[in-house]
Amino acid sequence: xxxxxxxxxxxxxxxxxxxxxxxxxxxxxxxxxxxxxxxxxxxxxxxxxxxxxxxxxxxxxxxxxxxxxxxxxxxxxxxxxxxxxxxxxxxxxxxxxxxxxxxxxxxxxxxxxxxxxxxxxxxxxxxxxxxxxxxxxxxxxxxxxxxxxxxxxxxxxxxxxxxxxxxxxxxxxxxxxxxxxxxxxxxxxxxxxxxxxxxxxxxxxxxxxxxxxxxxxxxxxxxxxxxxxxxxxxxxxxxxxxxxxxxxxxxxxxxxxxxxxxxxxxxxxxxxxxxxxxxxxxxxxxxxxxxxxxxxxxxxxxxxxxxxxxxxxxxxxxxxxxxxxxxxxxxxxxxxxxxxxxxxxxxxxxxxxxxxxxxxxxxxxxxxxxxxxxxxxxxxxxxxxxxxxxxxxxxxxxxxxxxxxxx
Numbered sequence: 001x002x003x004x005x006x007x008x009x010x011x012x013x014x015x016x017x018x019x020x021x022x023x024x025x026x027x028x029x030x031x032x033x034x035x036x037x038x039x040x041x042x043x044x045x046x047x048x049x050x051x052x053x054x055x056x057x058x059x060x061x062x063x064x065x066x067x068x069x070x071x072x073x074x075x076x077x078x079x080x081x082x083x084x085x086x087x088x089x090x091x092x093x094x095x096x097x098x099x100x101x102x103x104x105x106x107x108x109x110x111x112x113x114x115x116x117x118x119x120x121x122x123x124x125x126x127x128x129x130x131x132x133x134x135x136x137x138x139x140x141x142x143x144x145x146x147x148x149x150x151x152x153x154x155x156x157x158x159x160x161x162x163x164x165x166x167x168x169x170x171x172x173x174x175x176x177x178x179x180x181x182x183x184x185x186x187x188x189x190x191x192x193x194x195x196x197x198x199x200x201x202x203x204x205x206x207x208x209x210x211x212x213x214x215x216x217x218x219x220x221x222x223x224x225x226x227x228x229x230x231x232x233x234x235x236x237x238x239x240x241x242x243x244x245x246x247x248x249x250x251x252x253x254x255x256x257x258x259x260x261x262x263x264x265x266x267x268x269x270x271x272x273x274x275x276x277x278x279x280x281x282x283x284x285x286x287x288x289x290x291x292x293x294x295x296x297x298x299x300x301x302x303x304x305x306x307x308x309x310x311x312x313x314x315x316x317x318x319x320x321x322x323x324x325x326x327x328x329x330x331x332x333x334x335x336x337x338x339x340x341x342x343x344x345x346x347x348x349x350x351x352x353x354x355x356x357x358x359x360x361x362x363x364x365x366x367x368x369x370x371x372x373x374x375x376x377x378x379x380x381x382x383x384x385x386x387x388x389x390x391x392x393x394x395x396x397x398x399x400x401x402x403x404x405x406x407x
Contacts, residue, residue, distance in 0.1 A: 003356070003357070005351055005353075007347070007348045007349070007350050007351065008350050008353070008357070010347055010348075011342070011347055011350065011356070011357070012357065012388075012389065014345050014347060015389045016389055018345065020341075020381075020382055020385040020386070020389075021337040021338055021340065021341035021381075021385075022378050022379075022381040022382040023382060037074070037077050038325070038328075038329040038332040038333050038336070039325070039326055039328060039329035039332065040323065041070075041074060041322065041329075044074070044320060045074075045077055045078065045081060047320055048061065048078055048084070048293075048320065051291075051317055052078075052084050052085070052086065052088075052291055053083075053084060053085050053086075055317070057314065057315070058316065058317035059284050059290070059292065059315050059317075060280070060284070060291075060292050060294065060308070060312075060315045060316045060317065061291065061292070061293045061294070061317045061320065062293075062294050062295075062296065062301065062304075062305065062316065062317070062319035062320070063075070063293055063294065063295040063319070063320055063321075063322070064295075064298040064301055064319045064321040064322070065295070065297070065298060065321065065322040066297065066298055066299075066324075066373075067297065067373075067375070068373045068374060068375030068376055069322050069323070069324060069373065069374060069375070070322060070374045070375070071234065071235070071295040071322065072234055072235075072295070073374075074322055075088075075090070075232050075234055075293065075295060078230070078232070078293065079232070084230070085227040085228075086225075086227040086228040086229050086230050086289075086291070087227070087229060087230070088229075088230035088231075088232055088293075089108065089110070089111055089230070089231060089232065090107075090232050090234060091103065091104060091107045091231050091232065092233075092239070093233060093236070093239040093240055093242055093276060094243060095242060095243065096243060097275075097279060098211055099209065100243075100276075100279045100283075101212075101214040101218060101283075102208065102213075102214040104214070104218065104231065104283065105191065105214040105217060105218045106191045106214075107231075108218070108229055108231075109189070109190055109191065111229075112225070114186065117189060117190075118175070118186075119224075120221055120224040120225075121175045121176045122176045123224060124172050124176070124220060124224070125172060125173045125175075125176035125177060126176075127153075128146050128147075128149045128153065128173065129145075129146055129149040129150075130142075130146045130173060130176055130177050142177060142178075143170065143173050143174055143177065143178060143203070146173045146177070147166070147169055147170055147173060150169045150173070151166065151169075155219075155220065156169070159216065161212040161215070161216055164206070164210070164211070164212040164213050164215075164216050167204040167205065167206060167213065168213060168216045168217045168220065170202075170203050170204055171185045171188050171189060171202065171204060172185075172189070172217075172220070174202065174203065175189060181201065181202060181203075184198060184201065184202050188202060188204075188207070188208060189208070189217070191208050191209070191214075192207075193207050194207055218286075218287060219287060222287040222288075222289050222290060223287075223288075223289065225289055228289030229289065229290050229291075230290075230291050230292075230293060231290060231292045231293070232292075232293045232294075232295070233292065233293070233294045233295070234295050235295060236294040236295065236296050236304060237296040237297055237300040237303070237304050240276050240277075240304075240307075243275070243276040275307075277307045277308045277309070280292055280308075281308065281309055281312040281315065284315060298321060301319055305319075324371065324372035324373055324374065325367070325372040325374050325377060326372065327364060327367050327372075329372075329374075330363060330364075330366070330367045330372065331360070331363055333374070333377070333378075334355075334358070334363055334381065335354065337381075357385075357388055357395075358381075358395070359395055359399070361399055362384070362395060362398055362399050365399060365402035365403065365406065366380045366381065366384070366402065368406060369402055369405055369406055384398055
């Protein structure tokens with residue numbers, strides 16, 4: 001393909017030696033998105049903003065879309081939105097009930113700065129009387145005195161996991177008032193796995209990964225997260241089935257995980273193990289400042305929503321669906337992708353030809369051929385760019401090829 005302008009020639013030269021603007025047509029939770037939303041998706045983002053910022057009851061928000069419509073891309077926009085008060089985080093479906101809370105907590109604490117963690121533990125410790133015991137020579141004794149006060153609170157007396165909550169309280173108090181052991185306590189609070197000597201020095205027996213520890217810690221801390229937290233489970237219809245109870249009869253399996261997940265040695269009756277949907281509801285009931293977004297294929301909506309316990313249906317918002325691109329959406333996406341590419345490569349816009357190196361006609365033909373499916377539109381743009389750059393196929397021939405496909 002020959003360009004009529006110097007800017008066009010530079011653009012094509014760069015394309016020969018770099019990835020095209022459409023190289024990535026499948027979004028992933030762990031890969032940041034740089035493009036913004038187009039068309040009615042901005043309206044959908046506003047809908048999510050209202051629910052996430054204002055709604056106190058509907059705290060499970062289903063996101064529906066067909067394959068290739070852009071669920072994960074849209075979730076990235078929620079994650080990056082400055083208009084949504086609470087931070088939003090992707091979390092994979094944890095492998096089983098034993099480490100559900102540990103996995104969730106670790107992801108949440110990754111977005112909480114250490115200064116925020118210090119402020120929260122200090123508030124909790126002060127609530128338990130630590131503000132009167134921060135000074136003096138006998139700091140270990142002070143920790144135990146504060147613990148005695150903490151065990152008189154309703155949080156402790158109403159807990160069904162008091163032994164675990166007591167250990168959590170010891171670490172929180174230590175982090176707040178004991179300078180010598182505070183760094184070690186912070187590591188524990190961040191989920192680091194410690195050896196027995198470190199645990200002994202800290203004054204506890206278990207790592208945060210042990211059963212019920214992260215659940216109790218999350219319950220204490222979440223109330224002090226000013227704006228709360230939004231958890232996003234992407235493609236839940238594909239991933240929820242990986243959540244299952246480990247086979248406790250496989251000793252070799254446990255040798256592999258022994259140092260990381262102490263809890264895996266706990267055996268329970270099969271009937272008492274909550275499933276993934278029950279765990280989500282339990283998480284929300286104990287932590288009022290958490291909301292959950294679940295994305296799924298539109299066709300799987302009824303099956304997935306039926307798995308939530310009947311008494312929890314009041315938590316579920318009316319599902320929000322992402323539609324395919326409109327013709328304007330397709331053109332806007334094309335323009336933004338080119339603009340970002342030029343910006344990253346210090347290239348100028350092409351004078352008097354905003355569609356270069358394609359044409360408006362070709363973009364509309366691609367739209368019609370793909371029925372507006374975003375992933376297929378991007379995939380076809382990528383193929384067209386390859387044909388232009390490496391096969392030197394004329395635009396007129398590409399337009400003719402798509403016209404033939406549509407017959």
